[in-house]
Amino acid sequence: MVKADSRALAVTCQGAYNGYTMSERAPDVAGPHEPAQGEELFVAFANTLAYTRGIVEDQVPDTDALLAWLRAQRLISDRAQSAEASRLRRDPAEAARRLERFRHLRDVLRAISTEVAARGRPTRIQLRRLNHILRHGLHYHQLEAETDGARYAFAQVGDRLDQARATIASSLAQFLADDVPDRLRICDNDACRLVFVDRSPTGRRRWCDMRTCGNQAKVARHRARTRAALEDAPSLANPALGGR
Numbered sequence: 001m002v003k004a005d006s007r008a009l010a011v012t013c014q015g016a017y018n019g020y021t022m023s024e025r026a027p028d029v030a031g032p033h034e035p036a037q038g039e040e041l042f043v044a045f046a047n048t049l050a051y052t053r054g055i056v057e058d059q060v061p062d063t064d065a066l067l068a069w070l071r072a073q074r075l076i077s078d079r080a081q082s083a084e085a086s087r088l089r090r091d092p093a094e095a096a097r098r099l100e101r102f103r104h105l106r107d108v109l110r111a112i113s114t115e116v117a118a119r120g121r122p123t124r125i126q127l128r129r130l131n132h133i134l135r136h137g138l139h140y141h142q143l144e145a146e147t148d149g150a151r152y153a154f155a156q157v158g159d160r161l162d163q164a165r166a167t168i169a170s171s172l173a174q175f176l177a178d179d180v181p182d183r184l185r186i187c188d189n190d191a192c193r194l195v196f197v198d199r200s201p202t203g204r205r206r207w208c209d210m211r212t213c214g215n216q217a218k219v220a221r222h223r224a225r226t227r228a229a230l231e232d233a234p235s236l237a238n239p240a241l242g243g244r
Helices: 041-046 063-072 078-090 092-119 124-135 160-178 210-232
Strands: 049-052 055-058 140-145 152-157 184-186 195-197
Touching: 041 092, 041 160, 041 195, 063 078, 063 092, 078 092, 078 160, 092 124, 092 160, 092 184, 092 195, 124 160
Parallel strands: none
Antiparallel strands: 049 055, 140 152, 184 195
C-alpha cells in the first residue's frame, strides 16, 4: 500500500482550535491524544486543498509548490524537480496545463472520497475518471546505446509528472481494492472537510482530529444546549402581577 512520507508536509486539521469564551464551565471534551498514523498518499494530496475555518486554501497554488510537494513525497527526485521547474518556467502554457491536470486529479480524489464516505462506493463515472489518470501514468524502461555505440544507458521512458499523478491515483485504487473503504471519511466539521481514514478500533470517528474539530463540535453543542435551556427557563417575573 502506498503511504505518504512521514517526513513530508503534515496535513492535519487547518487552524488550531484556540478555545472559547463563555461564563459557564464547559464540559471536559478533550479526548485522548490520537496515535500517529501513516497517511495514505491520496489522502495527503486530497488535503492539499485545505479549509481554514471554512476558507479554502490551496497548498500547491503553482508548479513550484507542486513540484516541492511531489519531491517531499519522493515521487520525483531532486534532479527531476530541478529539470521540471526549469522546463515549466520556460513554458507558462505547459505549466498551467500541468497544474490543471493535478487539480483535476485532486478533484477526482475528493469526489470519490466524499461518495465513498456517504454511500460506500464511487460512481461509474468517477471510476472511469480515475482509470483514465492511471492509464496516463504508464511507463517502461529500455536499454539505449549511446552515440559512440560503446556504452549503454538504462533509461525510463514516460512522462515523470504523469507517472507521479498516476502513483497518487493508484494509492486510492489500491485502498479501495485492498483496504477498508468503509473507513474512508470526510471530517464532520463543515469548516474543515479534510479527508481521512478512520483507523480507530470502533470505526466511529467523525472528525479528522478530536483535539481540534471534535472539540469545536462538542463545545458548539454545549453552547446550544445552554442557550436552549436559558430560553426555555420560566421567567422570574409574573406577567399577571405586572412584572413584580
